[in-house]
Amino acid sequence: MMRKNTDIWDELQNEPLEPPFRVPEGYFDTLDDRIESRIEEEFQPVSQKGKVIRMLKPLLGMAASFALVFLLVYYPLSVYLPDYLAKSTDKSETNQGIASEEDLLYSYFSISSNSVYDLFANDEIATEEEISSDEMLDYLTLSMNEAEIYAELK
Amino acid sequence: MKSDQQIILELKQEKTKQAAFRSLVSTYKERLYWHIRKIVISHDDTDDVLQNTFIKVWRNIDNFREESGLFTWLYRIATNESLTFLNQKKKKTFVGNEESNDYILENLQTDPYVDGDEIQYRLQKAIAQLPDKQRLVFNMRYFDDIKYQDMEKILETSEGALKASYHHAVKKIEEYFKSEE
Known part of the structure; x- marks a missing residue:
């Protein structure tokens, strides 16, 4: 005969059952060690060296990022525009001493078409000064005949 | 020891x-x-x-x-x-929904370390329906046979309140078994 649920409950009240739970094999054997290592991990005292490193970490990070920005700006300038860099360094040395990173950054990004023109214009002036009158005469004789030269000189 | x-x-x-x-x-x-x-x-x-x-x-x-x-x-x-x-x-x-015991029921169904016979499992399902406080008192009294005086100190509640919780829990479990008939 099948038992009624209410009968089952009456029996359960008189004779409590164990809960239907089990643990993985060897669980309790390793538990002490796991708890101990977690405590060691969480409550490990920080050494004096560790404290100093922790304090210096943000400063070192800032210094590294400044160095990186400096390299990113200074290196392309020194490779692609060495004359400009030399000039601006001279100028800043005479006016304000050594150029700061911010100045370099600013000058790098603020190069306008005019200032590029200025850079090349300086080169042209230098070239003009180096040409002598004899060289000029040679150049003209190559592209003109005698009559044209005579007309020009007249 | x-x-x-x-x-x-x-x-x-x-x-x-x-x-x-x-x-x-x-x-x-x-x-x-x-x-x-x-x-x-x-x-x-x-x-x-x-x-x-x-x-x-x-x-x-x-x-x-x-x-x-x-x-x-x-x-x-x-x-x-x-x-x-x-x-x-x-x-x-x-x-x-903190009143919901769905999480406990889900654990009961999915945990690989839950087994036992059908009656044990049904009793656990009945217990899982209880509010947390009644579930706690029922477990401590029914399975662990902890005295009300000790429970009073652990749960920081009066003996009367604990007895009432246990009584309500038993009634609800009884109803759960009846409803399954």
């Missing part, structure tokens, strides 16, 4: 603290495990809560007042940790 009194004495001294704590873990790990397991059901959750319990014990050893008794103090921490854990899980899983 060291007595509670001896463990407490050694825990208070820096030199013997670590060894005494090892004794405490070794003495109480199984009892606390089964207490927590009946509340959170899943083995993995129980493992987490048990470790958190012992970490809290280690952290608060200096605040332990001897008059409450080591057993009571440990059970109180384990109970609080279990209920906090359950509430966090319920909030995360079931959109903040």
Whole structure:
């Protein structure tokens, strides 16, 4: 005969059952060690060296990022525009001493078409000064005949 | 095995603290495990809560007042940790309905370390329907046979309130079995 649920409950009240739970094999054997290592991990005292490193970490990070920005700006300038860099360094040395990173950054990004023109214009002036009158005469004789030269000189 | 009194004495001294704590873990790990397991059901959750319990014990050893008794103090921490854990899980899983016991029922169905016969399983399902407080009192009284006087200290509730909780729990379980007929 099948038992009624209410009968089952009456029996359960008189004779409590164990809960239907089990643990993985060897669980309790390793538990002490796991708890101990977690405590060691969480409550490990920080050494004096560790404290100093922790304090210096943000400063070192800032210094590294400044160095990186400096390299990113200074290196392309020194490779692609060495004359400009030399000039601006001279100028800043005479006016304000050594150029700061911010100045370099600013000058790098603020190069306008005019200032590029200025850079090349300086080169042209230098070239003009180096040409002598004899060289000029040679150049003209190559592209003109005698009559044209005579007309020009007249 | 060291007595509670001896463990407490050694825990208070820096030199013997670590060894005494090892004794405490070794003495109480199984009892606390089964207490927590009946509340959170899943083995993995129980493992987490048990470790958190012992970490809290280690952290608060200096605040332990001897008059409450080591057993009571440990059970109180384990109970609080279990209920906090359950509430966090319920909030995360079931959109903040702390009254819902769906998380416990789900654990009962999915945990690989839950087995036993049909009646054991049905009893667990009936217990899972109870509100947390009644579930806790029922488990402690029915499975662990903890006296109301001890429960009073662990749960910081009056004996009358505990008896009422147990009575309500029994009635609800009875109704659950009847409703299955």
